[in-house]
Structures are given as structure tokens and as C-alpha cells.
Amino acid sequence: MAISLKESIVFGFSDFWSRKVRSLVTIIGIILGTMSIIVVLSLVNGINKQTLQWMMERGGLSKITVRRNWRYDNPNKVRSYFTWKEIKLIRSLIPEAKYMNPQKRYWLRHSYEDKEYNCSIYGVLPDFSKIEEWDTEDGRFISEFDINQSNDVIVIGTKVKEELFGNKNPIGQFITVHERRLHVIGIMKHRYMKSNNIGSDNALGYLNRRTFVPLSTMIHKGTGDDNISSLALKAQDAESAPELRKKLEAIILNLRHGEPVFMIESAQEEAEEMAQSQKTFQIIFFIISIISLLVGGIVIANIMLASIQERTREIGIRLTVGARRRDIFIQFLVQTVLITFIGGILGTLVGLSLLKMVSGYINIELIAELSMVLIALTVSVGIGLLAGIIPAILASKLNPVEALRYE
Amino acid sequence: MASLIEVNDLTKEYKMGKITVPALNGVDIDINEGEFVAIMGPSGSGKSTLMHILGCLDTATQGEYILNREKVSHIKKKKLASIRNQRIGFVFQTFNLLPHLNVQKNVELPLMYAGYSKRKRTELAKKVIAEVGLTDRRKHKPSELSGGQRQRVAIARAIVNNPSIILADEPTGNLDTNSGSDILTIFSELNLKGHTVIIVTHDAAVAKRANRVIHIVDGLIENGDIS
Ligand SMILES: Nc1ncnc2c1ncn2[C@@H]1O[C@H](COP(=O)(O)OP(=O)(O)O)[C@@H](O)[C@H]1O
Ligand SMILES: [Mg+2]
Numbered sequence: 273m274a275i276s277l278k279e280s281i282v283f284g285f286s287d288f289w290s291r292k293v294r295s296l297v298t299i300i301g302i303i304l305g306t307m308s309i310i311v312v313l314s315l316v317n318g319i320n321k322q323t324l325q326w327m328m329e330r331g332g333l334s335k336i337t338v339r340r341n342w343r344y345d346n347p348n349k350v351r352s353y354f355t356w357k358e359i360k361l362i363r364s365l366i367p368e369a370k371y372m373n374p375q376k377r378y379w380l381r382h383s384y385e386d387k388e389y390n391c392s393i394y395g396v397l398p399d400f401s402k403i404e405e406w407d408t409e410d411g412r413f414i415s416e417f418d419i420n421q422s423n424d425v426i427v428i429g430t431k432v433k434e435e436l437f438g439n440k441n442p443i444g445q446f447i448t449v450h451e452r453r454l455h456v457i458g459i460m461k462h463r464y465m466k467s468n469n470i471g472s473d474n475a476l477g478y479l480n481r482r483t484f485v486p487l488s489t490m491i492h493k494g495t496g497d498d499n500i501s502s503l504a505l506k507a508q509d510a511e512s513a514p515e516l517r518k519k520l521e522a523i524i525l526n527l528r529h530g531e532p533v534f535m536i537e538s539a540q541e542e543a544e545e546m547a548q549s550q551k552t553f554q555i556i557f558f559i560i561s562i563i564s565l566l567v568g569g570i571v572i573a574n575i576m577l578a579s580i581q582e583r584t585r586e587i588g589i590r591l592t593v594g595a596r597r598r599d600i601f602i603q604f605l606v607q608t609v610l611i612t613f614i615g616g617i618l619g620t621l622v623g624l625s626l627l628k629m630v631s632g633y634i635n636i637e638l639i640a641e642l643s644m645v646l647i648a649l650t651v652s653v654g655i656g657l658l659a660g661i662i663p664a665i666l667a668s669k670l671n672p673v674e675a676l677r678y679e
Numbered sequence: 680m681a682s683l684i685e686v687n688d689l690t691k692e693y694k695m696g697k698i699t700v701p702a703l704n705g706v707d708i709d710i711n712e713g714e715f716v717a718i719m720g721p722s723g724s725g726k727s728t729l730m731h732i733l734g735c736l737d738t739a740t741q742g743e744y745i746l747n748r749e750k751v752s753h754i755k756k757k758k759l760a761s762i763r764n765q766r767i768g769f770v771f772q773t774f775n776l777l778p779h780l781n782v783q784k785n786v787e788l789p790l791m792y793a794g795y796s797k798r799k800r801t802e803l804a805k806k807v808i809a810e811v812g813l814t815d816r817r818k819h820k821p822s823e824l825s826g827g828q829r830q831r832v833a834i835a836r837a838i839v840n841n842p843s844i845i846l847a848d849e850p851t852g853n854l855d856t857n858s859g860s861d862i863l864t865i866f867s868e869l870n871l872k873g874h875t876v877i878i879v880t881h882d883a884a885v886a887k888r889a890n891r892v893i894h895i896v897d898g899l900i901e902n903g904d905i906s
Pocket of ligand 1: 694723728
């Protein structure tokens, strides 16, 4: 006669219950371990992601911008804008650039019926939408045809739409800017990114307060001049962006006889610089992650191992009254699995809700990725299982007297 | 008639690092079914060592132990577990109860490993708990009991599977005279019911109740067959 597998599992459960306090303490240890690992890993990841997301929202890492260099005081009064001819020359010298958008900007009053709204209006090419990776929500963006014909069309941001049209559909309506009636052909997608500045909830809100017209329309029908103050380009990919930036810098310096009146920046290089300056942070974060893994693991192992002596004696007693090794193994397996899994699941839940709280507090979106939950569970459940079962296996291999005498 | 227990030239050495400590130096014993045997000897003479080997809780270094005509050294581990469970009841000086289980559960332990149903376990355990006079303490934890009561729980646990052999290693060593004497009465009664009882003791009074006293000194039997 001996007990069945099913019965030994039942005994494992009842054993778990008969020592509620110890089981609870161990579960709490595993909850703390799992929780701290999840929170720290997600915190580190969230902060890193925030930076990267900002870059991505601004057109990605392959973007290059050319702007006036305000730091250069320009003693020889070199022209600090490009002419349309120069733009065409530059474009022909860098065929490897995927997109290029020269732009002009004004701050003008926009009016529709009795409503008025003052905001930035940009003269752009169709490439703008490609470079910024920003398309229209409704209608369409400015096309090559609009450029060639210098069409009187305008694309507006969501805030502009809201201010001038409210709930009315603006497409097909006419906005008056600078005494010229512009046909509304599109509404840009709403831009939003959670801000970590107190006082503004949308870090990208300024983009929604812009309007766009064909650059040719602005040059020929608006100001009458072709002074282009800034350029944006997109390299084939992030890796080739620094190369393209250097080439562009050389071309532009050449055009201005070596005077640095323009600033040429690549997002990739900025990101690299940022990454460089963040390196210390990242190392600290990395160390914190490792420490949290260790601490979590040690807390769990410690609680499990603390009871080895008691458990080994218990195993001795059970062996004395006729338990087989298998019975002992199953009893401790069931107990340990119960404890670690309950602890692991609760720890994950507590960790996730804690993250939510922290996330609201520091205004960074912290979402635990599946991989982090898995890492945390692997570490805590893994260590819990090992620390619970290995001593039990070793103890069950002792003969009963050795186990009883264990100190 | 063959002996229930037959021990020939039994040797036990403990290894402590590089030193080997001899505990039994060639012990011969025969014990028949139904005997009440007292083992006496000075501290450190090897009594516990012998009892552990007889109880299949430990193995000898050399020599033969034949239990019920079967050589123990030839028995598989699984079968040994079942022998400890079915045929031997062991009572320790230090009780060795599980502290987190109540009296009822402690006594049920051997029945669990014997594979009895819950109903049967409850019934059998209740019966032996009544026999040792602890019915009103069934739901108590060991820490809530006196030494004598704990030892009675341990005895109940040892006899619950109705083993043919009961081994007790200084069962009264931790008890006062009164409760010690109660415990010994229980062992006498068990012997009268047909259990073979082997008991280690320092107490000459105990030895008087036995059919036979085995004296052990320095791991050797002194005058084995004098009653
Ligand atoms: N686990 C052990 N390791 C080393 N030596 C031991 C161990 N157990 C007992 N001994 C030694 O074996 C001898 C016999 O011990 P034991 O059987 O406990 O004697 P008794 O029970 O008669 O007092 C003693 O010298 C003791 O020190
Ligand atoms: Mg002893």
C-alpha cells in the first residue's frame, strides 16, 4: 500500500494551509521580488523610450535640418537664406537624399467668416509630409500639381480647424490669409505626445497650431520674395544621415564662401550625442536593474532557505513514519509551486499597478513589456522553485537519522 | 522458530571528515516475536545507533540484519519505506512531532503514507489517541501539550499502523518520573497485546518490566542472554 500521486498533491495543498504564516511570508517575499524587478525594469525602459519616441515623433533619426545659425554674428552680412535657384542646385548635388523640403514661415492672421486665428503658416513642398512622417486626417496634402500651378490651397492643423470651424467640415471652405482666399484641401492628423513638463499636457501641441500652403504660392502670390530660411531633408536611413549631413554642410559652406551662417543638424547625431550624455544614466539604471534582480532573488532564496533546517527535520520525521522520497518530493513541489506562483502572479499585479501610479506621478508613460514581466517571473519563480525544491530533494536523499540530526 | 530480529556481527562507523568513530563493534542479537527487551548501557555506548539500524532509519557499515527472514541490506529503498511505515513504530526521546500539525494530524501521518482514505485515517487515529488517553487534546498543537502528553502522541503515531515491532529510544529520558512511569505502562500493555517491544533505558525499574535486558558497552553486547 502506498499513496497515489493525486493524494500526495492533496497533502501538499493541505500542508501549504497548515503553515499559513510561513507560506504567507514566503509569498510576500516573492511578491516584493517580482514587483521590484518589474517596476525597475519598466522605469528604465520607459525613460529610455521617452527620448527615442521624441526623436521618432519629430521625423525619425534620418532627418537632417538646415537653419539659420543664430550663434554666428555674420560680420560680412552674408545672405542667411537660400534662393529658389540655390535650393535647386543643392538638391541636384545630393541626389542620395530621399526627400528635401525647403520652407518659409510667417505668423499671419487666418480668418473664416467672423472668426480669426493667428498662427504660423508654412510654405512647403509635398516632401514635407514625408519628412515629418505626418499626413492628413481628412482631404489631402499639398501635391506637385499645387506647386507647379501655385494653387491657392491650404492644409490646416486640428487646432486651427477647431478655432475657425468648430464642428463644421472645413474641406472645400475658404480661409482668408493676407487678403487671399485659400481653398482648404486637407486637415492634418492630430499630433499628441504625453508631456513630462508640468503645465502642458501635449508635448507636440504646437504642431496642431500650424497651416501649410504650397511654397510656390507663398513665393509668387504672397511675399514676392524667394528667401527660404530653412530646409529639412531625409537621408535613406539613420546610418547614412551623418554622412549626408557632412556633405550638405560642405556644399552650403561653399555656397557662403566658408561663412557658417547655417546650422546643419542630423537627428541621428543628436541622438548619439544624447545617448552619450545619457550613458552615465543608463549605466546607473542598468546597475539598478541588476541590483533589483539580485535583491528580488536573494529575498526569495533567503526566505525559502531560512527554513531548511526545520524542513530537513520534518523530512526526517516523515521518512521515519514511512514516506517515500517521491512523497516528499511531491509534497514540497506542490507547496513551492503554489507559493511561487501565487507570489509571482500577485507580484506582477502589484508591480503593474505600482507602475501605473508612478507613471501618473512622473508623467512618463511606463508600460511593462511582456518581456519584463517574463524576466521578473523567471527570476522570482525560478529562484523560488530552486530554493524550495533543491533542499527538499537533497534532504530526502539523506537517510532518516541524518535528516533528523540535521543542523 | 525463527527470530523476528536477527543481528550478526553488526558494525557501524561514523565518518567525521578523516576520522572514523566506531559506534558498534560486532553486535549479535536475536529477538523473538512478542518479546519485551530492554537495552541498557552507558551514554555513548551505541544504543541509539543500534536502535536506528533496527528501525531501518540508518544502515550498518558491516554485518547482517535479518528482519522477518529478509536481509535488510538487500531490501530496496522503497520497500524500506514501507517497512518503516507498516512493521515498525519508532518512539524517540525528543518526540519528533511536526510542530505545525495538531495531535490528530500527527498521528494520521503514517496512515497518509499507508494510503488510507481520509475517513479511515480519522477513525484509526481517533482510536489510538483514545488508547493513549488524549481524546480531549486531538485538536491541540504539540506546543500546547506537556512532555508526557507529547510522548503519548508519539506513541500513538508509532502504533497507529499496528506494527509488529515497537522501538523506543529512551522514551522517558525527557520526562519526569510520574509521566515516565505512565509511558512505560503503555509499553508494557502494548507488549501484552502482542507487539514486540524494544526499549532503550537507563532506568533499572524499566528493565525489571522487560523479559530480557541486553547490556551494551562500547559498541559490544556484554552479557546477551541473561534475563
Ligand atoms: N552522527 C554521528 N557522527 C559521529 N559520531 C556519532 C554519531 N552518532 C553517534 N556517534 C558516536 O557513536 C557513539 C555511539 O553513539 P550513540 O549510539 O548515540 O550512543 P548512545 O545512544 O548509547 O548514547 C558515540 O561515541 C557517539 O559519539
Ligand atoms: Mg542515545
